[in-house]
Amino acid sequence: MTKISKVTTARSQGRFDHLAYVLRENPITMLAFVMFGLIILSAIFGPALVPYDPLETNAVKVLQPPSWDHWFGTDNVGRDVFSRVITATRLDLSISVAAVALSFVVGSVLGSIAGYWGGWLDSVLNRFFDTIMAFPLFVLAMGIVAALGNTIENIIYATAIINVPFYARLVRAEVNIRRDAGFVRAAKLVGNSNIRVLALHIFPNALPPMMVQVSLNLGWAILNAAGLSFIGLGVRPPTPEWGIMVAEGANFIVSGEWWMAVFPGLWLMIAVFTFNLLGDGLRDIVDPRKRT
Amino acid sequence: MLSVKDLAVSFKTRLGDVNAVRGISFDLAKGEILGIVGESGSGKSVTSYALMRILDAGGSITAGHATYSGLDLRRAAERDMRDIRGREISMIFQNPRAALNPIRKVGYQIEDVLRQHARATRYDAQTKAIEALKAVRINEPEARYNAYPFELSGGMCQRIVCAIALACDPRLLIADEPTTGLDITSQKAVMDLVRDLIRQRNMSSILITHDLALAAQYCNRIVVMKGGLIVEQGDPVQIFTRPEHSYTRKLVDATPRKGESIRSLLPPENRQAAPNHVIHDTVLLDVRNLVKTYQGKSGPVQAVKNISFQVRKGQSVGLVGESGCGKSTTSEILVRLMDATSGEILFDGQDIAQIPSQGFAKNRLRSEIQMVFQDATDSLNPRYTSRHTIAEPLKQLDKLRGQELAARVEELASLVGLPFSLLDRFPHQLSGGQKARVSIARAVALEPRFLILDEPTAALDVSIQAVVLNLLVDLRAKLGISYLFVSHDLHVVRLLCDHVIVMKDGQIVEQGPVSTVMNTPKADYTKSLLAAAPQPPTRRQSV
Numbered sequence: 001m002t003k004i005s006k007v008t009t010a011r012s013q014g015r016f017d018h019l020a021y022v023l024r025e026n027p028i029t030m031l032a033f034v035m036f037g038l039i040i041l042s043a044i045f046g047p048a049l050v051p052y053d054p055l056e057t058n059a060v061k062v063l064q065p066p067s068w069d070h071w072f073g074t075d076n077v078g079r080d081v082f083s084r085v086i087t088a089t090r091l092d093l094s095i096s097v098a099a100v101a102l103s104f105v106v107g108s109v110l111g112s113i114a115g116y117w118g119g120w121l122d123s124v125l126n127r128f129f130d131t132i133m134a135f136p137l138f139v140l141a142m143g144i145v146a147a148l149g150n151t152i153e154n155i156i157y158a159t160a161i162i163n164v165p166f167y168a169r170l171v172r173a174e175v176n177i178r179r180d181a182g183f184v185r186a187a188k189l190v191g192n193s194n195i196r197v198l199a200l201h202i203f204p205n206a207l208p209p210m211m212v213q214v215s216l217n218l219g220w221a222i223l224n225a226a227g228l229s230f231i232g233l234g235v236r237p238p239t240p241e242w243g244i245m246v247a248e249g250a251n252f253i254v255s256g257e258w259w260m261a262v263f264p265g266l267w268l269m270i271a272v273f274t275f276n277l278l279g280d281g282l283r284d285i286v287d288p289r290k291r292t
Numbered sequence: 293m294l295s296v297k298d299l300a301v302s303f304k305t306r307l308g309d310v311n312a313v314r315g316i317s318f319d320l321a322k323g324e325i326l327g328i329v330g331e332s333g334s335g336k337s338v339t340s341y342a343l344m345r346i347l348d349a350g351g352s353i354t355a356g357h358a359t360y361s362g363l364d365l366r367r368a369a370e371r372d373m374r375d376i377r378g379r380e381i382s383m384i385f386q387n388p389r390a391a392l393n394p395i396r397k398v399g400y401q402i403e404d405v406l407r408q409h410a411r412a413t414r415y416d417a418q419t420k421a422i423e424a425l426k427a428v429r430i431n432e433p434e435a436r437y438n439a440y441p442f443e444l445s446g447g448m449c450q451r452i453v454c455a456i457a458l459a460c461d462p463r464l465l466i467a468d469e470p471t472t473g474l475d476i477t478s479q480k481a482v483m484d485l486v487r488d489l490i491r492q493r494n495m496s497s498i499l500i501t502h503d504l505a506l507a508a509q510y511c512n513r514i515v516v517m518k519g520g521l522i523v524e525q526g527d528p529v530q531i532f533t534r535p536e537h538s539y540t541r542k543l544v545d546a547t548p549r550k551g552e553s554i555r556s557l558l559p560p561e562n563r564q565a566a567p568n569h570v571i572h573d574t575v576l577l578d579v580r581n582l583v584k585t586y587q588g589k590s591g592p593v594q595a596v597k598n599i600s601f602q603v604r605k606g607q608s609v610g611l612v613g614e615s616g617c618g619k620s621t622t623s624e625i626l627v628r629l630m631d632a633t634s635g636e637i638l639f640d641g642q643d644i645a646q647i648p649s650q651g652f653a654k655n656r657l658r659s660e661i662q663m664v665f666q667d668a669t670d671s672l673n674p675r676y677t678s679r680h681t682i683a684e685p686l687k688q689l690d691k692l693r694g695q696e697l698a699a700r701v702e703e704l705a706s707l708v709g710l711p712f713s714l715l716d717r718f719p720h721q722l723s724g725g726q727k728a729r730v731s732i733a734r735a736v737a738l739e740p741r742f743l744i745l746d747e748p749t750a751a752l753d754v755s756i757q758a759v760v761l762n763l764l765v766d767l768r769a770k771l772g773i774s775y776l777f778v779s780h781d782l783h784v785v786r787l788l789c790d791h792v793i794v795m796k797d798g799q800i801v802e803q804g805p806v807s808t809v810m811n812t813p814k815a816d817y818t819k820s821l822l823a824a825a826p827q828p829p830t831r832r833q834s835v
Contacts, residue, residue, distance in 0.1 A: 182665040183671050183673040189627065189663055189685075190662075190689060191658050191659070201673050
């Protein structure tokens with residue numbers, strides 16, 4: 001009754017048009033996408049472009065403050081902090097993207113099953129997720145890495161496992177409210193099996209809130225990976241990695257060599273910040289209802 | 293008492309200002325019931341919100357005056373308005389369940405209003421609340437005082453809302469679609485109650501509705517709105533018998549009434565002769581002793597109690613009943629989304645009740661039995677374009693691909709009168725009528741022999757309903773489909789169906805040819821259903 005019908009233009013919009021529209025409408029999303037682009041670029045091309053070899057030590061230039069030659073200064077064995085920070089992007093990003101992708105897939109499958117079929121399966125899965133969430137998650141991740149062994153893959157698995165319940169719960173709720181929706185019943189009538197209905201009709205409708213979760217989670221996963229490295233699990237020195245670099249730099253902050261810890265920390269913060277900003281934009285992009 | 297002059301309301305939106313109400317004037321005398329009638333988007337609700345000054349953010353009165361017994365409602369301070377709302381002017385909203393606080397006992401909710409306006413103290417609030425419940429003719433008011441909204445039926449909830457609205461003896465009652473979503477017998481009960489209370493207390497009232505017949509029955513005067521303007525006002529008989537404005541005439545035509553044919557719902561220039569559909573003697577669907585039992589919290593609940601009926605090839609059967617009578621359960625079982633507890637469903641001689649609903653998607657009979665769902669918005673996937681939606685059954689069951697598929701989708705779109713330019717839109721970019729067309733196109737895509745229509749027009753404006761019903765009549769003649777038309781509206785069933793089944797509490801109380809059941813009903817329940825439907829003044833038979 002009270003809705004004012006919006007003037008809709010009768011043109012079909014491609015994915016690209018819609019992307020451009022979302023970016024134009026929201027400058028913060030625009031900023032987030034630009035920063036995300038830069039992070040991706042430095043992950044891909046960074047290692048090839050950095051001025052110094054991130055592993056090369058130089059006993060002459062130890063603990064130098066930021067200068068024109070060394071933008072972020074040098075560390076206690078004379079390595080260029082800037083080169084190391086940029087090089088580390090690839091590793092940190094891969095760990096978090098891989099972990100998030102893994103938990104997204106596993107969480108989506110388990111959550112969809114629990115939400116769609118319900119019953120004992122739902123109860124069992126839910127109690128399982130409750131169990132995971134009952135642990136302090138970082139401690140659980142530490143335990144998993146310690147038990148499985150100190151490798152990058154295991155960091156990814158650990159990060160993925162502690163994130164699965166969040167995805168699964170979200171998907172479960174979204175699937176559950178649509179289980180008996182009219183369009184789902186209509187989809188069954190035209191010959192879709194349960195699995196097809198779930199995969200092609202219900203699950204895609206859960207994507208918008210999932211995207212927000214994904215982007216927040218990417219930031220969180222980076223922090224988690226860096227955190228594990230910080231306490232000495234996972235990535236091992238001398239590999240450039242933000243968490244290790246902050247850990248190593250922390251020893252020198254007291255003595256005034258702040259740049260060793262601050263710059264990797266800053267980069268970590270920028271990355272997390274970018275992912276957090278990205279969420280709303282991603283949601284708008286995957287939601288066709290935003291196209292008018 | 294209330295005088296509105298050149299009132300204009302506009303909303304600021306992303307796409308610029310939208311003028312929802314564009315200068316309307318009307319007066320309301322003491323003791324009068326004024327009906328504001330119009331279709332969605334006509335600005336009728338906005339008018340009432342403007343009077344109460346409860347417009348959404350971004351909305352404002354841009355011109356005109358509204359004077360309520362000497363007080364300028366447009367300029368009154370917010371504090372004065374708060375005093376007026378509830379005590380002088382009160383309002384009944386569309387959805388009674390949404391208007392009540394779900395976690396508070398209804399008695400307390402009445403007390404809240406009484407105490408807010410200092411009509412009761414802590415000590416006598418309960419007595420007064422029970423009195424208010426008595427006034428709206430609720431049985432056992434003492435027991436209902438302690439009920440939560442979810443324990444009450446829709447009609448009961450609306451009575452509670454009435455009780456809240458009337459608790460402080462307001463002098464003006466604004467009812468915004470008070471009976472939408474209620475069954476036809478509770479609609480009558482609520483409307484009769486409201487009318488009686490208004491007369492008893494010598495109040496005035498504004499009834500906002502999309503249903504011209506309802507307004508005609510209960511109002512002294514009717515204002516017809518369209519696009520934010522009043523196109524016509526007059527007394528109900530005059531509006532029905534001598535509508536002056538073309539839009540009023542269109543609305544009057546589209547209101548289903550006794551003695552009309554399906555084509556006369558349309559404007560005269562669109563009335564072609566209704567095509568005849570052929571009813572064969574062969575029985576297409578034979579339902580025998582169908583039973584459905586649910587496992588409820590307090591023991592088994594029988595939703596469908598041993599019903600039997602037949603649908604012949606090409607025949608349209610109406611299934612009528614109020615909410616909870618088992619008609620939806622029956623249609624879900626017939627369309628094989630749900631399994632029956634016992635009974636046979638012979639489709640073309642084969643017992644399809646034996647085929648479990650879980651595996652029915654792969655059965656060759658899947659394409660023969662289809663359904664159009666009640667709410668077109670809910671039944672379209674928000675992520676699928678119209679083209680995608682219509683193409684899905686063709687891809688899944690007819691295995692059409694590429695060029696052939698595209699051609700068939702366009703053929704179906706033209707069959708249901710959907711412009712091709714709308715095929716690439718998402719559901720939220722379509723109007724209600726267009727969405728109904730998409731869902732009908734999807735249902736007939738596979739050329740089913742049996743189509744269940746579950747109140748396909750319930751959410752539509754009357755003029756759109758008229759078009760959709762006529763579309764269904766045309767499709768039936770072209771494709772030779774048998775319909776099972778599920779509805780609570782006997783008028784609509786009469787227009788479309790050959791045979792009617794009346795259900796109550798999971799049982800069939802009466803069935804027979806439409807003319808017999810409608811003109812000489814035998815069961816008391818059928819009689820009360822027929823009596824409850826608003827009867828607009830009939831006009832001279834024209835055309």
